[in-house]
Amino acid sequence: MSVTIKDIAKLAGVSHTTVSRALNNSPLIQEETKERIRVIAEQLDYTPNYNAKSLVLDRSYNLGLFFTTLSKGTSAGFFYEAIRGVNSVIQDRYQLIVKGIDDYTSFHSITRKSFDGIIVVSQSDDDQGIIDHIAGKGIPLVVLNRPVTTAGVLNVLSDEEQGAFLAGSYLIEQGHSRIALIEGRQGFKSAQNRKDGFERAMKHYQIRVPEAYRIPGLYDLESGHKAMQQFLLLKERPTAVFCCNDEMALGAMKAISEAGMQVPGDISVVGFDDTVFAAYVTPSLTTVRRPIEQISTEGAIRLLGNIENKQHETEQLLLKTELIVRESVRSLSS
Amino acid sequence: MSVTIKDIAKLAGVSHTTVSRALNNSPLIQEETKERIRVIAEQLDYTPNYNAKSLVLDRSYNLGLFFTTLSKGTSAGFFYEAIRGVNSVIQDRYQLIVKGIDDYTSFHSITRKSFDGIIVVSQSDDDQGIIDHIAGKGIPLVVLNRPVTTAGVLNVLSDEEQGAFLAGSYLIEQGHSRIALIEGRQGFKSAQNRKDGFERAMKHYQIRVPEAYRIPGLYDLESGHKAMQQFLLLKERPTAVFCCNDEMALGAMKAISEAGMQVPGDISVVGFDDTVFAAYVTPSLTTVRRPIEQISTEGAIRLLGNIENKQHETEQLLLKTELIVRESVRSLSS
C-alpha cells in the first residue's frame, strides 16, 4: 500500500497530527521537527491522498470545463483555444475536467463536493438548464461566450453582434449591395448574434437582403459549401457573402472555385473567428477576430478569484471584436 | 450541508449501512426496504459523496488524458479528435482530466489513488519519463500515437512511416524527381517516422534528395510557409514537396501562390493527417489519412477493459494509414 502520514509519524516518533501540521507548514510546529518530518516524507516518496483531504476539507481540487457539445458543432480551433486558455491559468492548483453538456443525462452528479468551480463555455440558450443547476448548488461559476443574467454568475464574452455589424458594414462600404448570409447553427447563440449584427448593418445602410440570400448553416465546412452552391444557382447572384464562421467561409470559397469563379473577383467572402488558417488560405480571408483565448483566460482568472475570495461578484466582461481585412473582399466602388 | 446516507437512515428508521447497501442494490436487502430507501433518497435529492467513496473503495473515478504539450506544437484538430474519441467511450463512468505533460513540474501527484487509468497521447520520446512513472506506479496505461515497448503498457498508433512511404512513392510515380521535404517538429516522434517513410520511398526508387531540399518545420502554418519560401529561392526548385502535416502544407501552398505560382501546375504539394479542411482548400490537398479518432476510441476501450479486468495485457495495435489522392499533385509522366 501507499505511505500515509501515520507511517511517517511512526518513523519520526511523533503523532500523525504533528506530521499533518508539519507538512502543511503550520506555525504550531517547531522548525526542526518540521524539517525532520519533511525529510522522512521525501524519503518515503509520500503523496497525500487527495480523496481524504477532499473529504475533510470539503474541496475537490477539480474545475469543470463544460462545452455545449463535444460531438456536434464545436469547432476544433475554438475548443483548443478555450482549453489552452483555461489551462494556462490554473497550472498545478486544480485538475481540469472536460465534458460535453450534451453527454449529461442528469446534472445530479454535479455538486459542490465534486467541483470547486465550473466554467461553462456556452454556445446555446439550451445551456441555461445546467447553468441554473450549477448556480442553484452555489458552485462558483463563470459562463463564457454567451451572455447570461443569472444572479451571481460571472460572464465573459466578446461582442459578436458588433463584430458582425463591422463585417456587414465593411462589405457595403466596399460597394456591395447584393450581400448574402450563411448563418450559424440553429440554436447557437452566436448564430443569432452574428445574424443580428449583420442585419443591423443592412438596415443601417438600407440594403435589402432577399430571403433567398439567407441560408442556415451548421458551422462546418460542408454546410458552407452547400449553402454557397445554392447561392450560385440563383439568377441574381450575390456579389458578397458573409459567413458566420471561417470554416463555412472556407467551404463557400471552395464552392466558388469549383464553379470556375474567383474570390474575390467574382464573389467576395467574409468569415468570422479569425481561425489560424484564415491568413493562410488563398486568397487570405477577411474575417472578424474574436479573442477566444483571452476570453477563457479572463474567465479562468475570475473564477479562481471567486473561489478563493469566496465572494460571488457578478460581473460581465465584454471583449471587443475586430475586423481583420485581408484579400477576400473586392472593392466595387473604384 | 448536503444530505448523507445517515440522514436517509434516520428518516427510514434503519442503519446507515442498510441505506448504503440498498442504494448499491445489494442482494442482502429486502426489496421493499430498498424501494422505501430509494424513494426517500430521491425526495432528499441525495448525491453520494464521491470523495468518501473513493477513499474507501480505492478508486478515483478519474481518467487522465495527457498530451505532450497543450501549448506548443499540438494541432487543434488532433487535440479535438483525440478528446472526442476518448470522451465518446467513457460516457458517464469516469471524469476526464486533460493535461499537458509539459505543465507538470513533478509527476509526484500522479498516483494510483488519483487516477484509475491514464491515456498518454504521446508525440515525443521525451514522454518516456512520465510513461515510466505511470507504469512504475502500476496505473493502467495506454499510450497513443507513438510506439512504446514498456512492459504492461497498451499501445495504439497508426503506421505513419508507411503512410509517408506511400506519399513519397506516389510523388515519384507521378513522375516527380525533384522532391523536397518539410519536416515535422524536432523531438516529435511523428516527425521522425514521417521523415523515415519518405526517405525510404526515395531510396527505394533511387531518388536523390539534396540537403537543401530538407527543412525542419514546427507543424504550424507559419513554419510551412517559411520553409516553402526557402525552397522557392533555390536555383533548381523542387517540383513537389512533401509536408509532414496538413497545416504546413497549407502554409506552403500559400507561399507558392504568393510567389505567383500555381499548385499543382508549378509545384505539387502533399500533406499528412487529412484534417477536416484538407478537402476544402483550393486545390484540395492530397494527403495521408491517419485515423486519430479511431486511435483514441480504441485506446480508451482497451484502457477501460484493462481497468475493469485488472489484467494488464500488453498489446500493440497498429492502424493503417491511407493515401487520399486529391488535386494538389500534378502528374508529370503524361
Added chain:
DNA sequence: CATATTTATGCACACGTTAACAATAGTCTT
C-alpha cells in the same frame, strides 16, 4: 518562588462511505 503565559505536541473525533462480523428472527431438517 509561585503563578501566569507561551510553545509544542498528542488525543480523540470528524468527514461520508463500505464491509467484516455479530445478532436476531424466522424456516427447515430429522
Added chain:
DNA sequence: AAGACTATTGTTAACGTGTGCATAAATATG
C-alpha cells in the same frame, strides 16, 4: 422440538486526513 440454516438488519471499524481541545514543558512575570 432441538439444532442447523437462511434472510435481513445492525454494530463497529476502517479508509487518510485535518482540527478543537487537553496536556505538558518551558518560559516569563511579579
